[in-house]
Amino acid sequence: MRTSRVDLAPKRCPHLRARRLASTFSHVVSHSDTDSRVRAVLGPTNTGKTHLAIERLCGHSSGAIGFPLRLLAREVYDKVRKLKGDASVALITGEERVEPPGARYLLCTVEAMPRDGGGKAFVALDEAQLSADPERGHIFTDRLLHARGREETMLLGAATLEPMVRALVPRAQIEDRPRFSTLRHAGSSKLSRLPPRSALVAFSVEHVYAMAEMLRRFRGGAAVVMGGLSPETRNRQVELFQSGEVDYIVATDAIGMGLNLDVTHVAFASLSKFDGRRQRRLYPAEMAQIAGRAGRHHQDGTFGTLTGGKIFGSAEFTEEEVYAIEEHRFAPLTQLYWREAQPRFDSLATLIADLEAKPDVEQLLPAPEAIDLAVLKRLAEGDALGSDVTTPGMVRRLWEACQLPDFRQQGPDMHARFVARLWQDLRQGHLGADYVAARIAELDRTQGDIDTLQGRIAAVRSWAYICQRPDWVLARDEMAARARAAEARLSDALHQRLTERFVNRRTAVLMKTMGKDAGLLRVALEEDGRVLVEGEHIGHLEGFRFVVDAEASNEDRKLMLAAAERHLPELLAEKARRLVASEFGDLRIEAGKVLRGQHTVATIEPGKSPARPRLVLGRELAALAPAQRARLTEALDRWFENALAPLAPLRKLEEAALDPSAGSEVRALLLTLADRAGTVPREGAGLAVIAKEKRPLLRRLGVTIGSLDVFVPALLKPGPRALLRAIGADRRPLRPGMEAVIEGAKNIPAGYRRAGSQAIRVDMAEKLFRAAHEQRGRGSRSFVLDPALATSMGLTPDSFVRLMRDAGFRPGHTRPQPQGAFGPPAPVLWTWRAPRKDQAPRREGGPPPREGSAFAALAGLLR
Template structure:
């Protein structure tokens, strides 16, 4: 066609017309080429080359230099054959006319068109019968053919489960959707395509094998077996140019009964490309008279005169015309112009495939609007807008596409719609959106891209599997997630179905040694900062890497790698274990004071008394009260030795000061050694709790860290010592500045509670007499060591007044009685008096 000054080609499908239009436009330019179909019209003003559907082409050729008719053998098709026959008999080019088709139509063409020249184009490749094959054993780059939507969907679903999915091609799909599905197959995203007999025309595919799921189909009137020519039309999709192909049948399909089988005659006809010639073509009057509806129907039902032609079966347009001719409004259709217009309305294609009765009702409603003139733009826009919805399943979207194709056809008519170009553009836009949505639904349902990729990769060497570890821990193959890595633990993608999990697990495990080695090296090089010590284990995020067992001597801890880490190859596992051991050693440096205490507790030269105290101190995780320390058994000459180890002998507690810092307390808690509540920052003062954190002692409604409590008590003993007179006897009462405990955070009432535990008693000053002015007298304090067996003083109210203690006893009267009793008898060893003796350098008691 491009070798002539002008031309027109008629195609059986609009997607074929569109394909050739794009190719000619690339050669001749946009302004020289037109595309005319029932639903689309692109016609530049100076167009010289026309690509059309057969129905849309000029029946006489339009006066072009070149005219061609593709798939001429479709003149024997019961539904559309009469249109192909009319173009075959009448469409002519000024310089050349070409009829493209099967050799089966050759005898009829020779008889109908005298002097026609026959040119054969033999197939360059061979087509071989391959027998029956199970779906699970189909070779890659295969097509499966069924003849119902249910069978196509069933085969596609099985392929999705076992082979990663398939593209789907059916006649009910829009051309755009079909092209998108074919593209999935052509670019290798899937290795299989499932189709109806729509695959046999207009689709050039890179196929190696065609498998028939059935050899019978319903042709609109009855269920019949395919003819050998129809079988060959479909099987011929396998192989291209000089590459051979094969065809066969599918076995083992559920719900289909026995597997279909080709006969010997059919195999021979397909392989040798020898088919019985056509005996007739279908014909219908192409130029009927429009005098009346009756005359029109009579002409359309008239018989041909040539013996090679037969009257076409009643097509959908004629069936609609005859049904609507009986409607009351048909009586008003008079005159050639109105009858012609009515026939054009009845010729609206049944895109929805709903049958003559329902389609006739749609055409009848359309005619009631058309008979008065044009369809309003607002009305058409509203109908298009109703279909502009992308929700729904595959069947719903197919129905909307069929409906919008009807409106696209209506909008293309030159005298049916106001603002025709705008409405046609809207209809095409909605069809494109619906086609995209339908393609997405088909792909979502029948294509498991992840499985398809893995099916291609599982046979490869593990090192060649293209598994990539993303930054968020996901494992992907060509962008598809197969699972994730939490620490060193691989888990299959939770969204994977049961049928896919085994394959995904196998894919992950094949690549896991290399991936885990990379992860271990990254962790040792850059990721150590992400590790933490918690619950007696080294953890990376939510996953433990190794459990930590701290020995009694607090020396080198023992690591036990978790099962996740043991999946590493031996060499990287050893590197990781050594790296974790080094990291843990540095992490445990704040526990060096505890290690020194543990070593001294095992030193025979330390003496049994000192070792006993050290064991008690270690059991208390660095803190023990004097009452529980057993100081009565510790010789005083051993105390300097213990002080060198960091042990502090306080008035109320014995403690290792270095172990009261936040770092060692957190480590003891993380190692599971100290299971008391943790105070991360080791604040000086906290609110009283039912179970105090390690390193705190109660002080009324608050708790104070033991080293700060000791600091306050030392300041109190220093104040008493400074108040000693010339006779070097401690005074009965003395002044005490409470600025230090207040600055630390103790409340006024809780200061007396803390000091009271060490034997200090607060004496409230008398208030000023009435009428007296000036600052009030300061409170005074006294100190008395507790006697052996004496309980700790009871709680006092914040105002300093006697209150009820835990046993419900009144303290006021008891304090008065105590003042009258002589202070005789030794103080209990290990009490606050021992602390005072140490501060003053004297002897306890």
């Protein structure tokens, strides 16, 4: 084990630390109580809060406003500069510092904002509700508690912040501002039917680019706004939209933080995002923050979701979310995140202890470990620091280095390596100008694709931040100017590259981000067999073979060719339907036959496998001429192949079972699954002889190995089950709706297992088992199971217990309440013992292989 060079044992007196925290918070409260100049202006978006703050700023002799984003700080900086002149206004962010000597008005990001207000006459904090954000909330909380103006202080935020303001800033004057316009839910719509002046919001750069490309194809173009663009490029994109040159703008969720645009509708491409820790659904307040961009001043707005294609999925707002957004009613904040903003630098141990200290105020929560603290701990535990980080000055300098933002989004481990390399130079003094200039020059190259340019922009932002530090870089002003210029050039190159692709290479981004999903393009089959994509002739069908038009081979038509290929099965099925309809009319599959009305057109007989039956034309068609019979047979086979599309998962199993590389044990299981229509009891699956390294192959084939069953979830849907029954591949009872739980324990339909007096679908049973194993995996021998999920499915308590017993779970006895005690009874404690489920296969459940079939012979040999 490696021994740390830094002693992390906290060297402090607990009583002294408690007194220091109590003194800090008593100072905050007493300061707030005696300060009657604090105004909290709260309300939803489009209430004019930021505009009011700008007016009040300009009405004072000096002032400062802290914003959550540098784009927003830059936008307000440009407005105030026009009113007060360049010499009076400063812009201070982590990566940019425009600070004329004697500047009286500061527009900053919250991190760069003076902690106590800098002695300005007016101080404002924008989007103060972000104090509840796990990543940056502690910074907003600190400014909310301490940043004060000499004459006036203004806190701007959502109405959910009101309880916290009353508790932490008791003498603040709270003003509620109503929204100027109404906001209404407009439902979901396809991309091609979005109204003009719409904003589309996505939560990944790839989706932003893909939607911008599709909007260019459908509606002539779209502007793009992202946090990674330079302010100049962002302004150029916004001007495209504001001037009316394009009617659509595609943005990340950064659009929700104060960018004022003439938007009438906001469409969400998704309702979930990755927040740095996990993929989660947006909170209603976050949805409202973004949706509120629709409708400016007294113009009403609407919001909704996008549907269609692989990008958008099928996310929809719930009724509760719609009500909350339209009525601006959200759960109030009950606690804010806090971290010691003035830690002691006596030693690394003291610094870390102060940063992890808990607040003594009930309205404040200790902030989750941010990346700067995570990096500090990694460096302190490693060998990168040496033995010289012992003085308060060196500890402070190291902490400042650890606060370098992770612009590259690489995570704590990779970012800690970058900071460690930076520290090797900072510990000796300054970074040399030649060294910094060389690093910036390496990044200042505009060649490469979109991803390359984005990576360089993120890297140069790190150097722009480093160059802003007054004691890190020699020739700081010159190096900072070089970094800003490099970022601007890279952002402009990115903008140009996107424009070129949207205009001249309309397939490149879409094909990369959508995986050749051209589902939104219009493809049509003419009566004469011609295939049209977006109204352009792209080829024709010769019989059932697609022939590409000779003039459609240039690069500009790649997307249309891909769309035609993607839609080829649909086109062939359409021709088959027309051909069959001209001879037969409407067809259906029932009881092993293909019927037209009540007349049999063909019978369905067993083929090479259960999912590949064959058709035999009815006797009444035998009198047809050979040529006409062949034409109708070809059309009917094509129609039948399309009708069997729901059985694609079963065909995958059958094809894999014929692959010798899968191994005899896996092939035997696949054969059994295929012959039993996708569901086999675990005790009959022979899992005991299947090596663990073979199980990923089963997962790739869509096979789930459950606690009691091995099954294919895709074959438990009503469509495949009904089709298997109709073609005669599965003669077990059918439940047309495939409900989660049904009544009755006899004649159990295919895809279900017995649960007491009921039956439950095997995938729903597995969901209950997995939830139970999660509870069991928390370390205790006895555990509590919540029956709420089973109840919501429709299982009775007795059926639930019987089902869980089959999987090895045993309920304990209910402990009676002591005499005279009140309240609910103590929960039942469960235990678990592995059931005997992986023994040699026993012949029970499901139909046996058909005698004489290839599957029966091969399964017998393998066994």
